[in-house]
Amino acid sequence: MATREVFESRWQAAALLLPTVLVSIVFLYAPAVRAFELSLFEVGFGTGEADFVGLENYRTLLTSSEYHLSVLLTVLFAVAVVVGVMSFSLVVSFLIHEVEVGKGLYLVSAIWPYALPPAVAGFVFFFLLHPDLGVLTRPIERFGVDVDWFSSGPQAFALITVVAVWKQVGYNVIFMSASMNNIPGSLTETARLDGVGRLRRLLWVYAPIMSPTLAFLAVMNTIYAFFGTFAFIDVMTQGGPAGATNILIFDLYRDALQNFEFGVASAKSVVLFLIVGGLMYVQFRVTEKHAYYGG
């Protein structure tokens, strides 16, 4: 049997792997382990002295209503972002799939937000919807809504959700379009001949075939909602008003670098790790399940 593994020198292989492994250990694994360790200590501000406190930091999290609110907000935010971005992107990708003229142009105009720096997204929306000076503020207020996300929690929450969805559409369209292109043309023809309408074809024929891609995207979008949205909060709302947009990552940042609560912040890191780990595990199981009937 032909094999690619023609080289056998162990020290050469080790040398080739060394840079990646070294960086992984020093900057990824060791700090992650250390975060777990630190979460068991109370770290003195300034002195850096650490007192072992066991699970005290976790108990603090369990009893902090502020942290509970932050967890709840983040879950709501993630659900809103995942549902919002995936429905919007599915429609856009489907329409691109349906046309012949201008396909390439539509595709580029839909995937470009993938390149959009999150802080730029934040500043542009800050400008568009500024309660006093925004370009869209007066047109929206004509519908009887008082645009005031500086003091209205629900509005601020809605705003960061919209921005987060906007920025993530590009990434989703990239994968959804590729997945739709792999659907056999014969299937589309059969559905057409059977008189299946567009919407039903999308929901009952395409979506099931695309389910491995959709599962992958659901996980990637959730991870994005948890970790990739810091800049929006930092630029637009700073977690406010009154904690209405204080999602976990912003909360963690504030604890670590504004309050210097290193022990508690590390406990929050560990909680975040458990969440990502859980999500990756779910993705793995879902993909594994779907692998049997292809797609």
Added chain:
Amino acid sequence: MTLLETIVDVPNRAAEYLSGERTGDRLARLREDGLAVHAALASLVLLLLFPVLVAVIVSTKESGIITGLGGLVPGGNTYANYYRALVELEFYRYMLNSLVMASVVVVGKLVVSLLAVLAVVYYRVPYKDIVFLFILFTLLLPVPVRFVPLYRLVTGLGWNNTVLAITVPYLASATTVFVLRQHFLSIPPSLVENAKLDGVGPLEFLWRVLIPMSKGILVGVSVIIFVYAWNQYLWPLVIVGDDLQVAQVGLGQLRGQAQAGDVAWALTMTGSVLTLLPPLVLLVLFRKPLLETFSIQRK
């Protein structure tokens, strides 16, 4: 047609022109697609483009205060705004810092990952699958998960406010290793066997055979890494000071400095457009290899 669309459309138009397609045929095919579908698609795409178009328009005006859609006409202040932002308010420094950071991360990640993948795919050594999993597992450890210790580690190394702080921690790349491995596994084994018979060493094989055969993938991966590095916000924000700060964080500075006059918004939008430009240009130019690379990532 918008500016972006026009730029993006150039290759398509050229192709059409060369293929000699008539406007009439195009209209007929448009009708075949269904005009309603095109109308729906065009409005959705416009919705996606609208915020950035506003930013572009505002960056050409003297005052950024526009309180209504009627004010959305380009002004005559383009040169003045971009000059003021880039030169007088020194936004070019942040752009350069971002460029340095992103370029170092792209080159570093590519080199380090190519070496690792060479070992993973072409060496018969024990435990290499475990090492591969060990590298992949780092996907579970984004910056927030190791935030405090990483901050203390980098500070302890004395790297605060150095380029090392915003590049070295990014050099290990599970995604790059994964994509390159998939690609190398699709290259016929006979190539490496012949190379070995001819006495070609592993590094020479990488340099002379693998890299020339992987140009598309390497371009695609480079764009992905560049966009990823350029769009890093939280880590540079906390670990480097103003001297080395990146464009995204610099936007906040720009707004602060411009706040003195009533032109703050025009200049902030100018900075926003500038910050968006490099990754956007790469995406548009290299969309084909980028899309191909993504299709490997999903396999």
